[in-house]
Amino acid sequence: xxxxxxxxxxxxxxxxxxxxxxxxxxxxxxxxxxxxxxxxxxxxxxxxxxxxxxxxxxxxxxxxxxxxxxxxxxxxxxxxxxxxxxxxxxxxxxxxxxxxxxxxxxxxxxx
Amino acid sequence: xxxxxxxxxxxxxxxxxxxxxxxxxxxxxxxxxxxxxxxxxxxxxxxxxxxxxxxxxxxxxxxxxxxxxxxxxxxxxxxxxxxxxxxxxxxxxxxxxxxxxxxxxxxxxxxxxxx
Numbered sequence: 001x002x003x004x005x006x007x008x009x010x011x012x013x014x015x016x017x018x019x020x021x022x023x024x025x026x027x028x029x030x031x032x033x034x035x036x037x038x039x040x041x042x043x044x045x046x047x048x049x050x051x052x053x054x055x056x057x058x059x060x061x062x063x064x065x066x067x068x069x070x071x072x073x074x075x076x077x078x079x080x081x082x083x084x085x086x087x088x089x090x091x092x093x094x095x096x097x098x099x100x101x102x103x104x105x106x107x108x109x110x111x
Numbered sequence: 112x113x114x115x116x117x118x119x120x121x122x123x124x125x126x127x128x129x130x131x132x133x134x135x136x137x138x139x140x141x142x143x144x145x146x147x148x149x150x151x152x153x154x155x156x157x158x159x160x161x162x163x164x165x166x167x168x169x170x171x172x173x174x175x176x177x178x179x180x181x182x183x184x185x186x187x188x189x190x191x192x193x194x195x196x197x198x199x200x201x202x203x204x205x206x207x208x209x210x211x212x213x214x215x216x217x218x219x220x221x222x223x224x225x226x
């Protein structure tokens with residue numbers, strides 16, 4: 001049972017480049033989330049999903065897009081990378097009333 | 112507005128000493144409460160959670176937390192810390208009976224252990 005798997009672990013982007021952060025969970029959870037964590041800060045919710053085909057904005061969605069075509073996968077897309085998007089990104093999943101399981105994170109630098 | 116406050120940004124304790132990390136929340140009703148730990152370069156791991164019932168909750172790695180409704184607090188404690196406990200600790204709340212299970216995190220408390 002792998003839990004929540006994020007790829008890649010590290011990435012460096014140039015300003016204006018695009019990339020997709022992958023997130024997969026094998027626990028059949030309905031709810032999935034993307035957070036960013038800036039140095040010395042807590043987690044800020046970017047987008048979340050309550051099931052396949054359903055997504056919604058969190059606290060800091062600008063500059064990001066998501067899709068949820070399957071229960072297992074919840075990719076996060078950065079279309080035009082900006083230095084302000086340098087952060088560590090965490091994907092999480094859970095079922096209603098239970099705690100969240102987190103992936104190990106993707107460390108992204110935009111230069 | 113819903114919020115979680117961890118008033119201590121950084122705490123240093125000696126190995127073997129007791130530990131208490133503070134967490135206060137502002138919420139319309141009693142929420143679900145969590146403590147997570149994040150070791151350097153790692154994701155978050157759940158230490159313990161409170162949903163209902165006994166207000167003293169036991170978690171992994173010898174941690175416990177006490178829910179105090181009158182103080183809107185959920186402080187994390189450990190009787191004797193080990194060097195491996197050095198990490199970032201996050202308190203979090205989530206709405207009960209929410210269809211979205213949106214969790215709000217505190218800004219974290221970094222714990223350092225003095226040899």
